[in-house]
Amino acid sequence: MTRTPTVGIVGAGQLARMMIEAATPLDIPVRLLAAGPEDGAAKIWPHVEIGSPKSVEDLLRFAEGCDVITFDHELVNLEALRQLEADGKRVYPSSNALLHAQDKLHQRRAFSAAGLPVPEFREVAGLDDITSFAGEHGWPVVAKAQRDGYDGRGVWVLESRDEAAALVEEAESNGVALLVEQFVPIEKELAGLIARRRGGEYALYPIVETVQQGGICVEVVAPVDVPEPIRAQAEELTVAVAEATGVVGNMALELFLAGGELSVNEIATRPHNSGHFSIEACGASQFENHMRAILDWPLGDPGLRAPVAVMANLLGRGDDDLDGGVPAALAAASPGVHPHLYGKSSRAGRKIGHVTALGEDREETRARANAAAETLMAATAAARGAPA
Amino acid sequence: MTRTPTVGIVGAGQLARMMIEAATPLDIPVRLLAAGPEDGAAKIWPHVEIGSPKSVEDLLRFAEGCDVITFDHELVNLEALRQLEADGKRVYPSSNALLHAQDKLHQRRAFSAAGLPVPEFREVAGLDDITSFAGEHGWPVVAKAQRDGYDGRGVWVLESRDEAAALVEEAESNGVALLVEQFVPIEKELAGLIARRRGGEYALYPIVETVQQGGICVEVVAPVDVPEPIRAQAEELTVAVAEATGVVGNMALELFLAGGELSVNEIATRPHNSGHFSIEACGASQFENHMRAILDWPLGDPGLRAPVAVMANLLGRGDDDLDGGVPAALAAASPGVHPHLYGKSSRAGRKIGHVTALGEDREETRARANAAAETLMAATAAARGAPA
Numbered sequence: 001m002t003r004t005p006t007v008g009i010v011g012a013g014q015l016a017r018m019m020i021e022a023a024t025p026l027d028i029p030v031r032l033l034a035a036g037p038e039d040g041a042a043k044i045w046p047h048v049e050i051g052s053p054k055s056v057e058d059l060l061r062f063a064e065g066c067d068v069i070t071f072d073h074e075l076v077n078l079e080a081l082r083q084l085e086a087d088g089k090r091v092y093p094s095s096n097a098l099l100h101a102q103d104k105l106h107q108r109r110a111f112s113a114a115g116l117p118v119p120e121f122r123e124v125a126g127l128d129d130i131t132s133f134a135g136e137h138g139w140p141v142v143a144k145a146q147r148d149g150y151d152g153r154g155v156w157v158l159e160s161r162d163e164a165a166a167l168v169e170e171a172e173s174n175g176v177a178l179l180v181e182q183f184v185p186i187e188k189e190l191a192g193l194i195a196r197r198r199g200g201e202y203a204l205y206p207i208v209e210t211v212q213q214g215g216i217c218v219e220v221v222a223p224v225d226v227p228e229p230i231r232a233q234a235e236e237l238t239v240a241v242a243e244a245t246g247v248v249g250n251m252a253l254e255l256f257l258a259g260g261e262l263s264v265n266e267i268a269t270r271p272h273n274s275g276h277f278s279i280e281a282c283g284a285s286q287f288e289n290h291m292r293a294i295l296d297w298p299l300g301d302p303g304l305r306a307p308v309a310v311m312a313n314l315l316g317r318g319d320d321d322l323d324g325g326v327p328a329a330l331a332a333a334s335p336g337v338h339p340h341l342y343g344k345s346s347r348a349g350r351k352i353g354h355v356t357a358l359g360e361d362r363e364e365t366r367a368r369a370n371a372a373a374e375t376l377m378a379a380t381a382a383a384r385g386a387p388a
Numbered sequence: 389m390t391r392t393p394t395v396g397i398v399g400a401g402q403l404a405r406m407m408i409e410a411a412t413p414l415d416i417p418v419r420l421l422a423a424g425p426e427d428g429a430a431k432i433w434p435h436v437e438i439g440s441p442k443s444v445e446d447l448l449r450f451a452e453g454c455d456v457i458t459f460d461h462e463l464v465n466l467e468a469l470r471q472l473e474a475d476g477k478r479v480y481p482s483s484n485a486l487l488h489a490q491d492k493l494h495q496r497r498a499f500s501a502a503g504l505p506v507p508e509f510r511e512v513a514g515l516d517d518i519t520s521f522a523g524e525h526g527w528p529v530v531a532k533a534q535r536d537g538y539d540g541r542g543v544w545v546l547e548s549r550d551e552a553a554a555l556v557e558e559a560e561s562n563g564v565a566l567l568v569e570q571f572v573p574i575e576k577e578l579a580g581l582i583a584r585r586r587g588g589e590y591a592l593y594p595i596v597e598t599v600q601q602g603g604i605c606v607e608v609v610a611p612v613d614v615p616e617p618i619r620a621q622a623e624e625l626t627v628a629v630a631e632a633t634g635v636v637g638n639m640a641l642e643l644f645l646a647g648g649e650l651s652v653n654e655i656a657t658r659p660h661n662s663g664h665f666s667i668e669a670c671g672a673s674q675f676e677n678h679m680r681a682i683l684d685w686p687l688g689d690p691g692l693r694a695p696v697a698v699m700a701n702l703l704g705r706g707d708d709d710l711d712g713g714v715p716a717a718l719a720a721a722s723p724g725v726h727p728h729l730y731g732k733s734s735r736a737g738r739k740i741g742h743v744t745a746l747g748e749d750r751e752e753t754r755a756r757a758n759a760a761a762e763t764l765m766a767a768t769a770a771a772r773g774a775p776a
Contacts (some may be wrong), residue, residue, distance in 0.1 A: 021413065024405070025411055046431070065434045300718070305694075326685065
């Protein structure tokens, strides 16, 4: 008799948590590599090892107990993954695919070489690279950290040579390498989601619109409302980028729409915030199809089961945990809004959960999702359901 | 700040497993009392105590770490529950409500006194009670164990005095008390599902048809296809029985339809096999609404999200585990069939999982669900997805 392969998830945040929620009904054995026992996924799963995704030793030891390795985030030691791949371990996404998400300069070069639409860009060795780039393309320009960024920041809009000089100095002192890009006057942000098996079979989700505030995604609306040729092009780009990166598992492609043209913003080679709506809204969620894809199983139906689905993120406002606010949110939510709490402590701006509303009408569904999110965030103090 | 109460689930089978699947997105803290670490729910949850639901001591110790107690099954020590209730612990369903599911004679007497339609019945002190009952109502009659039954059996159709005599002797030697009932020539079996809060607010699911083979439920079709007055009466009976028992949480009412009349077969004061379809088919599943109800939270929408939903049980055929058969099932299932595996080892006739299909057409959806279940059960040997 065969057995279902054991999936090792590196990282134990909300994406790992929702992967586990999808894996349990399929009885897929999962092991977690968590930074600590209080990680969102570690609190709800019994098979947890504590270790660092940056440590070769921790990753190799963790992988011994797993048949397939996948990821909650990109901040992983690629050397360890290459070693595992050389030893024949299945790592999905592969180290090569993951590099596109980890290294923005690599991604821009690879996509540009593949003929995919990316903004003009240049590697930054010093201030002169930014000023000469701005001389060609005009201010403002966008500077990005090639990799992790620092202090939680990785993207800066620079209006002048002075701002550029300050950033270059700051980045150098933090050991952060930069690239510079054309500023895109965004009309809309779209995202494409796809789950892909190693033979190339894929499940493509409906293209969505993502709404950002202060650089943080606050809302996702499915399907996107754009002219049909734009929507079709977004689908084609999603498939093309998945093939160019060779990703196995879920991939999200963030796209800018400006002047009627689409360009690639970022990719994530894993389940992504822009696909959380799929849990209730689609035949199979991005989390379920990610697990199916990395196991090379037939994929589930990515089609929408309702005319409109809207996801609103729950962003922390301070140190108040959500805990206790659920009843009020449920009251506001009913019917047709589904809360998802991640078991994380709250900090200002931190994603601590989301709600998804299904409906018939776009604006009514948006209003319902956002009202439920607002109620949930506001009601922590006055919650019912307190223990006796 | 308030915190969400901790729910203690007594028993760790598939119902507990699916309660946990519903509790996780709501971040409801759950503790499990499992018979052993290999119980289906114990394998997927980190907060597990090992103990016996028949032991007063184990139950009282387990309850210390919980705010609300609920159940995976009825085979629980009622004395311990009464003691917990006297100490002010919230036990849902209450010991009184649970007694209706635990003790069939008590249930028949209570429902009969409340004017609810039950078959004629009589307590059996000896063989004479059966033969005189059969003299009044004719053979065959149905004998039932008042409580647990033995060897997995609790219902017997008796055709003659000889069969009755054999059963009475066997039951006495096993210490099993019996009752006898009228044989009902069943045309259809229906089930009503309801989740009820302590103030009486309830969420009523669509009435379903259940299909049995050899006394085991093999299929559930939602909604039921019966004349409207019958369907409406089934709803009324479900609400009336929930109120008569005072149940808090989910309740399932199994009904017989014979000669155009409904009568009560059994009740379960918890989530139930006849409601598994609700996971994908309804706005809020029976498991989610069970958790909401016992926490006295506003209830979610029990309405169907598709015209038809069909659940087919996966019944073990021998010692083959399902493990490894998932990929083939997914292939057969796609699109629109959702597998749920319980993490249990297989035995002939044992429920080791289920699949739910959603669709537009009743017979097409039934065929799809049953084909997926058949493929999943048959394909364990030839499965893809085996580890390298």
